Amino acid sequence: MTVSSAPGKVYLFGEHAVVYGEPAVPCAIERRARVTVNRREDDRLRVQADDLSLDGFTVEYGGTTDARPDVDVPENLIEAAMGYVDEAIEQVRDVTGDRDAGFDVTIESDIPLGAGLGSSAAVVVAAIDAATRELGVSLETDELAERAYRTEHAVQSGQASRADTFCSATGGAVRVEGEDCRALEAPDLPLVVGFDGGAGDTGELVGGVRGLREQYDFAADTVASIGDLVRQGERALAANDIDELGRLMNFNHGLLSALGVSARSLDSMVWAARDAGATGAKLTGAGGGGCIVALDSTDATETALSFTPGCVESFRAELATEGVKRLQ
Numbered sequence: 531m532t533v534s535s536a537p538g539k540v541y542l543f544g545e546h547a548v549v550y551g552e553p554a555v556p557c558a559i560e561r562r563a564r565v566t567v568n569r570r571e572d573d574r575l576r577v578q579a580d581d582l583s584l585d586g587f588t589v590e591y592g593g594t595t596d597a598r599p600d601v602d603v604p605e606n607l608i609e610a611a612m613g614y615v616d617e618a619i620e621q622v623r624d625v626t627g628d629r630d631a632g633f634d635v636t637i638e639s640d641i642p643l644g645a646g647l648g649s650s651a652a653v654v655v656a657a658i659d660a661a662t663r664e665l666g667v668s669l670e671t672d673e674l675a676e677r678a679y680r681t682e683h684a685v686q687s688g689q690a691s692r693a694d695t696f697c698s699a700t701g702g703a704v705r706v707e708g709e710d711c712r713a714l715e716a717p718d719l720p721l722v723v724g725f726d727g728g729a730g731d732t733g734e735l736v737g738g739v740r741g742l743r744e745q746y747d748f749a750a751d752t753v754a755s756i757g758d759l760v761r762q763g764e765r766a767l768a769a770n771d772i773d774e775l776g777r778l779m780n781f782n783h784g785l786l787s788a789l790g791v792s793a794r795s796l797d798s799m800v801w802a803a804r805d806a807g808a809t810g811a812k813l814t815g816a817g818g819g820g821c822i823v824a825l826d827s828t829d830a831t832e833t834a835l836s837f838t839p840g841c842v843e844s845f846r847a848e849l850a851t852e853g854v855k856r857l858q
């Protein structure tokens with residue numbers, strides 16, 4: 531049996547624009563997905579997910595057939611647990627050369643699904659790390675991040691940047707621009723997260739931005755402006771200038787809003803955080819619903835969010851300095 535965990539993340543800056551080659555700065559947080567893997571005698575894959583912030587379920591199927599299991603759970607949950615794990619195991623078979631490896635996989639996660647906190651990337655990183663180790667192969671972090679990226683790329687029909695997977699594999703704050711991924715020096719930021727209980731459809735939201743960008747030059751300019759803002763944000767991060775980081779996060783939220791990816795619930799939480807004295811607040815991830823991230827070293831934002839209609843959970847998020855963790 532092998533067990534690995536990997537963290538979720540928030541975007542300080544740059545989601546959506548990163549899809550078009552602009553830089554982005556995600557930051558890993560101490561909310562983790564833990565994946566336990568046992569090798570099977572046969573080549574089948576059994577996935578158990580008890581704790582994906584939704585009802586638990588177990589599915590069993592042959593990885594080599596197209597047969598989909600008959601289980602009564604929402605399609606997106608099936609895809610989350612099966613599509614990602616299935617492709618992750620394909621990467622494991624490819625990188626180890628063990629084409630017939632079958633596994634029992636158990637996923638436990640305290641990262642809300644599809645809410646902009648990188649739940650799928652964390653599951654994929656932890657699954658690949660645990661399953662390769664179960665076969666006696668230990669991947670370097672860069673290779674792990676690459677295999678996790680290929681998994682998301684395949685499952686999300688090519689609509690994936692390297693940001694989530696690289697950040698989850700390495701931990702800390704990172705900078706991603708196209709294929710160039712690197713770690714950043716980051717202070718321990720006073721991050722607060724608000725969650726509306728919902729999820730956005732990443733593919734649809736990315737498609738919406740793509741359409742606007744093709745239709746309007748000013749939408750393309752907005753994407754480019756997000757890139758400029760990220761470069762400015764990197765300087766603020768290096769200087770540990772929390773006030774400037776907050777101003778830029780506010781600006782980033784406005785630009786994302788202009789691109790149509792915010793939502794009433796996200797805007798309410800962003801304003802509740804600002805009214806409570808947060809230095810800055812923005813949506814994180816694809817948008818449409820899910821989470822916001824704010825900067826506040828006091829308890830005021832977390833408390834204000836807990837009383838905000840539409841916010842179902844608020845919590846302080848510690849920076850996860852360690853990415854993938856080998857637990858067993």
Ligand code: PMV
Nearest residue numbers: 545546646648690691815816
């Ligand atoms: O909502 P998340 O955590 O899947 O983040 C999506 C971020 C996008 O920039 C919109 C897409 C991507 O793959 O980078």
